[in-house]
Amino acid sequence: MSKQKGNIGVTTENIFPIIKKFLYSDHEIFLRELVSNAVDATQKLKTLASMSDFTGELGDLAVRVSLGKKTITISDRGIGLTAEEIDKYINQIAFSGANDFLEKYKNDANAIIGHFGLGFYSAFMVSKKVEIITKSYREGAQAVKWTCDGSPEFTLEEVKKEDRGTDIILYIDDESKEFLEEDRVSSLLKKYCSYLPTPIAFGKKKEWKDGKQVETEEDNIINNTNPLWTRKPSELTDEDYKKFYRDLYPMSDEPLFWIHLNVDYPFHLTGILYFPRVKSNIDLTKNKIQLYSNQVYVTDSVEGIVPDFLTLLHGVIDSPDIPLNVSRSYLQSDSNVKKISAHITKKVSDRLQSIFKNDRKQFEEKWNDLKIFINYGMLTQDDFYEKAQKFALFTDTDDKHYTYEEYKALINDNQTDKDKTLVYLYSSNKNEQYSYIEAATNKGYNVLLLDGQLDVALVSMLEQKFEKSRFTRVDSDIVDNLIVKDEQKADNLASDKQEALSATFKSQLPKIEKVEFSVVTQSLGENSNPVMITQSEYMRRMKEMANIQAGMSFYGEMPDMFNLVLNADHKLIKNVLEDGEKACATEISPINEEMAQVDKRRNELRKEHENKKDEEVPTAEKDELNNLDGKWDELKNKKDSVFAQYATNNKVVRQLIDLALLQNNMLKGEALNNFVKRSIDLI
Structure with a gap:
């Protein structure tokens, strides 16, 4: 032509x-x-x-x-x-x-x-x-x-x-x-x-020849025409799988285990997915799965193609039913891709279930590495939770492992409160919360160790999944209040004595950025610690969630709220109270008398104003009441400052506070140095 x-x-x-x-x-x-x-x-x-x-x-x-x-x-x-x-x-x-x-x-x-x-x-x-x-x-x-x-x-x-x-x-x-x-x-x-x-x-x-590379x-x-995922699992050894993993990820640790995918119907899918060994202190990396179509590389951006939690896995997926050249948005809406995604989830859960059932000892040994994947899956995908709850594990502070059902049976009798709510006690750091764990175990309670990256989100989800249950960290309250079995008795320390103790100890609390303390007095028994620090479960959990969940930054900006709990039954607290009342009696007595007079007149005015509308109360009486309120606050501050002055010269008060701070890893720098010097002086 x-x-x-x-x-x-x-x-x-x-x-x-x-x-x-x-x-x-x-x-x-x-x-x-x-x-x-x-x-x-x-x-x-x-x-x-x-x-x-x-x-x-x-x-x-x-x-x-x-x-x-x-x-x-x-x-x-x-x-x-x-x-x-x-x-x-x-x-x-x-x-x-x-x-x-x-x-x-x-x-x-x-x-x-x-x-x-x-x-x-x-x-x-x-x-x-x-x-x-x-x-x-x-x-x-x-x-x-x-x-x-x-x-x-x-x-x-x-x-x-x-x-x-x-x-x-x-x-x-x-x-x-x-x-x-x-x-x-x-x-x-x-x-x-x-x-x-x-x-x-x-x-x-x-090759190198005479000091240079020659052809x-x-x-x-440049290619391997018969990659591992195209071969039958029966032909392959563990070393074959490990070598292929090293080829894909040369600098990685050996994987925990792997899943060989081989599906002919209703779609074609082959591949090998590896569970990588994850160090708890590193950021998890997504998009380590390589997607192929008939052995042609498509992408390693597989979010939306495989379930979100499985993007934490490593390996290869190959399917001719995945179009080679289409956008991710197209892939995410493709019916075959959705079927493949569901199938991979099932294969992963079946494999985990199989390992758990056939070799529970091996499964427990690998649990610390596995839990990040399983917990992430349960948090992000309901159908995976339904399967995973059968093999997901709790680990207690004695390093014993339990399925969810096993653990519920373990604590059901002893850790149910007066409202029939099952209380799961947990620690997020075995060393830092040691004394709280010990107090709980001494009462016969079992304490879980929940120190994973996703555990704060997990407990919130499990509280919704489990029937009439709640999770409480062991340092969120004194041990007697963690699981309340009966109506609590009122504290028997008079209010003026509680106020004296509160003013004494509050004045010596350190100023820590974005930290606020409240002082409370409770009767905890003479053998309990004289001073403890607790932190509200709700507020602490909200702040922790703010670190991992968008839209909760409001909580992240709030200060940490702690309670300094004084044990009114302990000899050291009794001594501080008795010494303080004696040392401050001369200055406090006239203040108390004046406060009593102010309070008497305030009560008289309030009684007169009962059943009256606001406009029926004379302006002069409103002004007098406002002045009395101001006077009372002024006297209260004056009284507190007397106890504060006393506390400044009482080494025991500051020592007790520092011991509680030290127990919670909150005593550092100059404050820690001062504590050591004071300890030597007291000894």
Whole structure:
């Protein structure tokens, strides 16, 4: 045939500007597209040969990528194309509603390529001219050359080509010269083509000779054509799986275990998912799962494709039912992808259940590493919670493990309060909360250790899932108040004595940024500690949730609220109270008398105002009452300052406070140094 010229049959002339402009952010995928096309052509020839539709010699079927000064060439020895096939598959980009489609998807590179098989045209993202030199495998076929400079115009002409197959030659434009660098092309081939089923050759292997690297005669094959996930699990050893993991993640610790996926119906899915060993003090990294389609790398951004909690896993998923070139938004709404996601969740939960059932000892030994995945799954996916609650574990402060049902049975009799609520006591730090744990275990309670990154969110969820249950940290109150079994007795210390103790101790509390203390007095028995620090479960949990959950920053800005609990039954507290009352009696007595007079007059006025509307109360009486309130506050502050002055000279008061702070890891720096010096003086 003579040299033919024509226009590509596209229903809009906007296709090339869109390829250049809107696909530019993903321009590196051109290499994946062209190499994948070459592999497809090669695989088709192998299929024809297996069916005896091609009887020639297959010979070397490697796809070759080579660099020139200004060109990249992708060559294969696959089925090739005839002039008619070029006209059908290359020259006709015809689809209905093209203008509307291009407008709709102009910002989504992959959607344009994937929906309409425009993979070949991704070549124009980096090229000012593209040539196709091809010869069909069919007997007597004529080789042809197709040329296009990135406009709708093309030329098609007959040429000489000895061998079947296709060479695609890209003349790289000035903006894309990076793709003429050997290292850049090599890295892209490794990223996208490492596991393609046909050998991919990029140059020759190199070896060191006379102090420099020189090329050998051997092809540099960059891919493994038979990766682990394509093989049968029965053929593989544990070492095979571990080696593959090391190949994928060279600097990682050995995985905990793995799941080999192999599904034929209702969709095709293969893959290997690994549970990585996670150190509790590091940030969890997502998107370590690589997604493939027929061994062609698609993405490692799998959020929305696999369930969120499984994005913490590592490994490979391969499914021909996942479109190669579509946007993530398309993937997330694709029905096959949703089925695959649900199936992976089931396989993971079944595998975990199997390990738990068949080797509970091994499961318990790995629980600290596993729990981050399982807890995250239960928090984010209800259907996973339903399965996981059977093998999720609690660990107590004695390092014993229990399923949720086992633990409920363990504590049911002893840890149910007067309102029939089951109370789960827990510690978040065994060392820092040691004395609180000891007090609880001395009462016969069991204490859980919940020190994981997600445990604060987990307990909030479990309180909703478990029937009539609540979780309480052991340092949130004195031990007698953690699980109240009977109506509590009123404190027997008179209010004026409680006020004296409160003023004495409050005056000596340290000033700590974003920390507020309240002083309370309770009768805890003479053998309990004289002073303790507790923190409200609700407020502390809200602050902890603020650190991990958006929209709760209000709580994060609030100060930490602590109670300094004074044991009125303890000898040291009694001594402080008795000494204080004696030392301050002379100054306090007239203040008390004046406060009593103020209080008497306030009560008289309030009684007169009972059953009266606000407008019926004379202004003079309102003013008098306001003045009396102010006077009373003034006297109260004066009285407190007397006890504060006494406390300043009482080393025992500050020592007791510092002991409580020390017990809670809140005594540091200069305050700790002063405590040590004072301890030596007291001894």
